[in-house]
Amino acid sequence: MNTIVIVGASLAGLRGAEMLRREGYEGRIVLIGAEQHLPYDRPPLSKQFLAGSMDWENVTLRADDGLDVDWRLATRATGLDLQRRVVNVESGGSAEDVSFDGLLIATGAHPRMLPGLPELDGVFVLRTADDCLALRDALAAGPRVAVVGAGFIGSEVAATCHGRGLDVTVIEALPVPLGRAIGEDLGRRCAQLHRDHGVDLRLGVGVDGLVGTGRVEGVRLADGSVIPADVVVIGVGVAPTTGWLEGSGLDLADGVRCDQWCRALAGGQPVPGVVAAGDVARWDHPGLGEAIRVEHWTNAVEQGQAAAQVLLHGTAAPTFDPVPYFWSDQYDTKIQFVGRTGPDIMVVDGSLDDDRFVVAYGRDGRLVGALGFSRPAVVMKHRALIASGTEFPARM
């Protein structure tokens, strides 16, 4: 293998490139990134970098020393030709084909928009560094802020804006925040976190539209009421960035469909030398027995590394079988989650009325997940317990 092309110059792509070198690959690595920036870390964009308490230098991802990569930044992949084994790219108005022997697809995801919203100044999404800088500039004027969506991004943006002393309203169409990710009971606890800090949380109400001409003046809700706002942040989730793969022959189903080794599938069969990792990949998780796509930081690191090993070693490399993990910092609380939710819930540390506690999730007598508020050590012990197939309730 002489040339490995990595499309997507963010966390999964960078950690994949590093793994190729660690495994002794000495050929060419081409790293293609749509943004102008070298790889950077996205979690601070809704937290410390948005708050203004972290420098750009600390947002930039550090790469292994001596990582020899042919960077192609501000370069957008526009297509994939599996017959000729080239990635079509576009940069500064000129098109080019980049040949590969091996390909790692790591194009991540992009924010969803609410359909039918007018183009108004003062309306933001948050995914890239440039998105963050634009929002940060707008927050400096001391606006009233409305956040649409109480998922991770929306909740963190609300907490950060609150920390900057701004009036914040959060609007969520579902009955609790984060219900799909952590279950209804704990979602209710996260709602309490917002309210404890005086953030106005409107649950179970959809957005009907935006008010204003030229510049946003408020959010009109489905019940007809209007939330006045100078800045509106839309945080209603992301969609995998697979538009450039349409017509390539790869199986696309809310992400790039992959097998247990993260090998991209076409017609249900793995394509030789093509893998995917990070937010864009929907792979057959061996332990769960279903295809999942994970939009979290740790998964991008681990899957980028795993997919790189598969490029070099094929199915002699391990399948990708992680216990998912994510964290979210909101106000002064560190929310951490490992595994997945289950129908059975038990408080294993502290109490839900406390600022600090841990809840375990069980399914069919097995421990399948855990969630903690500001109890990192206890949560992380559960990651190992879940991986080893511990019974529920777990004996600690």
Added chain:
Amino acid sequence: MRVIVDFDVCQSNALCMTAAPEVFEVRDDGFLYVLNETPDESLRDKVLEAKRLCPTQAITVED
């Protein structure tokens, strides 16, 4: 090999502890303790994995 943690940056996510429990321990007080600042070479891969998994890039490894 010397392990250095920037405690101004560390947020006790405790992922380092899952990668290299011989070296990193987040205790019940919520703080990270480095159990061994100069771990044995045999732990190098684990320590480097801990460094990569740290969400705040708080870990540095010097030779």
